[in-house]
Amino acid sequence: MNINTMLLTLPAYQLAQLVRTGQVTSAELVSAAIARIKKRNPKLNAVISLREEAALKEARQLKDTGQPFLGVPILLKGLGQALAGEPDTNGNKLFKDHKAETTSNFVRALQEAGFIIVGQTNFPEFGFKNRSDDQLYGPVHNPWAKKYTPGGSSGGSAAALADGWVPIAAGNDGGGSIRIPAAWTGLIGLKPTRGRVPTGPDSWRSWQGASINFALTRTVKDTAMLLDQLQTVQPAAVFQTPKYEPGFANALNTPLPKITIGYTTKSPLGTPVSPEAKAAVLSAVDFLRERGFRVQKMYDPVDGAKLMRSYYLMNGAETAAMFQNVQAGMKRPLTKNDMELYTWALWQMGKNVSAADYSRTLALWDQTAYQHVQMHEFFPLFLTPTNAQPAPRVDYQDRPEYVEQMKHMDELTPGEQRQLIYDQCLPATIQSPFTEQANMTGEPAISLPTGMSKQGTPMGIQFIANKGREDLLLQVARLFEEQRQFKLLNPVPHLD
DSSP states (O other), X not given: OOOOGGGGGSOXXXXXXXXXXXXXXXXXXXXXXXXXXHHHHHHHOOEEEEOHHHHHHHHHTOOOSSOTTTTOEEEEESSSOOXXXXXXXTTOGGGTTOBOSSOOHHHHHHHHTTOEEEXXXXXXXXXXXXXXXXXXXXXXXXXXXXXXXXXXXXXXXXXXXXXXXXSOEEEEESXXXXXXXXXXXXXXXXXXXTTSSOXXXXXXXXXXXXXXXXXXXXXXXXXXXXXXXXXXXXXXXXXXXXXXXXXXHHXXXXXXXXXXXXXXXXXXXXXXXXXXXXXXXXXXHHHXXXXXXXXXXXXXXXXXXHHHHHHHHHHHHHHHHHHHHHHHHHTSOOOGGGSOHHHHHHHXXXXXXXXXXXXXXXXHHHHHHHHHHHHHTTOSEEEXXXXXXXXXXXXXXXXXXHHHHHTTGGGSOHHHHHHHHHHHHHHHHHHSOSSHHHHHHOOXXXXXXXXXXTTSOEEEEEEEEOTTOHHHHHHHHHHHHHTTOOOOOSSOOTTO
16 A cells, blocks of 8 residues: 655654554555655765665564554664664775674664664764765755755754654764754754663774764654663663653653753854854743743853864774774775775874873863753753754865865874864864764753754754753753744655
């Protein structure tokens, strides 16, 4: 039976109930999702691989054991979410034919929740950018306006979900990679507390805990139910967070307490913030005050620029460790021709990061987390823009002078290398300077689609809570959702 693909824009939990009651089959949903992907992907380039036969087989063999997302199709991000036998390329030419040998614990948990994995979404090489334009697969386009990017690094997942291909799409967030594209495509994007969801068995401390897997959604209830299903305490995990025993879906039944909320529209880097980003936050401030919340301007004592430099230092060091392993496995030296130029430059910088510098970086993250814990005593929630600027164009180009300097990265001193990476990244970081701090501190943060830019692409606001307090994030999200403050459409119609 053919079903209307608009059904795929329903919440995932509702689709599971339709499957459970026999009103639709999982195979019908999977077929509809695959058909829509095949039809729309040439316009957006959001999906890089499909597993049509395997997904349909799994859908037909599905057994109801009470899974909350029984038979619902889902897309994995093509990076950091390994499924045995499926592509595992990192968006890099060295790995273009590589297949995953094992399934990650996170992906296994999605399968145990009842999801049927239909394919993988596009992303930038190694997830290093806030836009998805890698050279192996090509750029992803924003369904709201094709000439703009949906963001990154979970840009393919955001574009696919925003255009109604699946009811939920997995992503991961190492510096805003769920929240940034969620904001620019009109979706809900939660980054959970560090240690909240499954890690391993191959990677236990991705980017020293800065990167965490979760998903982009259309409804707050889907977000809460998924978090309930995924929350875990793993004895082998490096980072652990106690389970929220009342359940996050149950927390939605309790209104947000009348807490004091801190807000700012000031970039932590002191860089410009667009009128649209400020307006979205100030509108949210008015909305909250009208409902009896005390909302005050917030001053964050953290040195944002110093913290951002520490983030790039970590990135470089982790990249150096990665390529050391790759070279050993390939038994040959790697060159700049084996990767995109920025990746090569970051690797060269990372080779010169000392153990002492790396230790100081992690100590700075810990101290920042402590400062934010103290701030949360006064402000249980922080409110900021998600992104400072509207979505950039797909054909956005790096500055030519930095490109030329990066070609000679191995000729620079360690100090010059670090400065060049910072300078090269700054134009993109200016677009989204608000998201990285929560990755370094381990705090949970959520982006909500409450604003629109003049160019016709969505803008988001971000709430940050103390570690372990996703319940507050979900309650404030539910308040905005119930009061019709979201701007997202189901699905976005612009490219029909």
